[in-house]
Amino acid sequence: MITLRTFAATRWRAMTWRTRAGVEAFQAKRIERHLDWLTCNVPFYGAFKGRPLDQLPIMDKTLMLANFGALNSVGIASEEAWAQARSSLASANSSARWHGLTIGMSSGTSGNRGLFLVNDRERYTWLGAILAKALPEFPLRSHRVALLLAMNNDLYGAARESGRLSLKFFDLRSGVEAHRADLERFNPTVIVAPPKALRLLSEARGTLTPYRVFSGAEVLDPSDAKFIEAGFGVVPQQIYQATEGFLGVSCGAGRVHLNEDFLHFELEPIDTA
Numbered sequence: 431m432i433t434l435r436t437f438a439a440t441r442w443r444a445m446t447w448r449t450r451a452g453v454e455a456f457q458a459k460r461i462e463r464h465l466d467w468l469t470c471n472v473p474f475y476g477a478f479k480g481r482p483l484d485q486l487p488i489m490d491k492t493l494m495l496a497n498f499g500a501l502n503s504v505g506i507a508s509e510e511a512w513a514q515a516r517s518s519l520a521s522a523n524s525s526a527r528w529h530g531l532t533i534g535m536s537s538g539t540s541g542n543r544g545l546f547l548v549n550d551r552e553r554y555t556w557l558g559a560i561l562a563k564a565l566p567e568f569p570l571r572s573h574r575v576a577l578l579l580a581m582n583n584d585l586y587g588a589a590r591e592s593g594r595l596s597l598k599f600f601d602l603r604s605g606v607e608a609h610r611a612d613l614e615r616f617n618p619t620v621i622v623a624p625p626k627a628l629r630l631l632s633e634a635r636g637t638l639t640p641y642r643v644f645s646g647a648e649v650l651d652p653s654d655a656k657f658i659e660a661g662f663g664v665v666p667q668q669i670y671q672a673t674e675g676f677l678g679v680s681c682g683a684g685r686v687h688l689n690e691d692f693l694h695f696e697l698e699p700i701d702t703a
Contacts, residue, residue, distance in 0.1 A: 432551060436558025441566065443691050457694050474500040476518060481541065489546055491673070494698075502547050504531065513546055544673025556676060563679045564669065565620070569594045576613055578602050578604025578623035578631075579647060606630045614638060622646050622669065625654040644679075646668045655684070 459485055465689045469479035474497055478486050487493070498508035506529070532548040540581060546652060548556070561568050574596045580603055598616055600609040606627050613631075619641040621628065625648055633639060643662055644670045645655075658666045668676040668686055675693060680686045688695055 432554035433561070436555050437562045437568075440559050440562035440691065444488045444562070445478040447691075453690055457690065461694055462605060473505075495545065498545060504529065504547070506531075506533075506544065506547060511547065515545060527565075529551040546673050555697060559676060559689065560669075560679070563687075563689065565642070572596075572620045573620050573641075574598075574616060575622065576600060576616055576618035576623065577610065578606065578613075578627050580624075607621070610636065620644070624648045625650045625658070625666075628658045628666060629654050629661075632658045635661055638662075640664065642667065646671065 433700065443456075447456075450580065465481075465483065465486075469475045469481075475486065487697070495508060498511065511533050515535045530549065532553060534546055534548070535543045564571060565571075572594045576598055578600045582602070602624070603652050607630075610631075611657075614637045621631065621638070621640045622641070622644040623631070623646065625645050628643055628645060632643075640662060642665070643658060643664055643666045645658075646667050650666060650668050655666050667680040667684065668678075669676075669680075670686060676689055676692065678686045678688045
């Protein structure tokens with residue numbers, strides 16, 4: 431039910447939001463509610479109760495990892511979480527279920543892996559959001575989704591429980607060619623993979639005829655996008671996800687849209703001089 435409610439609400443907002451003012455008004459209410467919860471349930475923020483967002487400390491990955499135990503509401507220390515995550519990685523699961531939570535690591539494309547905790551409600555909320563944004567025709571159309579990634583994650587397990595999705599993970603640590611035969615047998619309607627893997631598959635696609643392809647884990651270079659589109663005959667889209675959450679996804683025209691109905695972005699100007 432959480433997935434269906436999130437899917438419906440996300441699609442409704444996509445169809446009804448018309449102005450920037452409307453987006454900001456929606457965010458203001460959500461931020462106020464979240465800050466109330468945060469300062470009551472997360473020890474790190476306990477001293478900031480009643481303060482507005484701009485008076486909270488700016489968080490980065492170093493600060494987050496150094497204060498991991500005080501930054502989660504269930505009191506799991508970073509040493510415990512790292513141990514569970516690394517044990518799972520060694521067994522090729524890449525995410526652990528512990529105390530009813532998913533403990534996972536990011537792929538570390540920035541050179542520094544992140545650590546995160548997700549409960550079941552958050553897993554199903556994530557599923558509803560990503561389906562609404564990446565596969566808006568769902569559930570009228572069922573899909574077979576192939577994930578070619580270096581890191582598996584229990585978030586993806588929520589998708590397997592939906593009934594209208596068949597999802598299969600292919601571990602890229604074994605290379606693309608090691609999975610080609612299994613991929614063709616699976617015959618995915620959707621492929622999610624880093625750009626280099628998508629390019630290799632599109633250049634010698636065999637029987638693969640995906641309805642959509644999504645680039646993830648790395649930045650999609652325009653030259654790779656052209657090769658992938660030429661090979662598969664579809665415009666490659668992008669999923670932008672990080673330790674911080676599901677940040678954005680591109681539309682059918684290839685333009686990335688930030689998920690501002692779930693996250694508030696504070697943008698810093700970039701000096702192009």
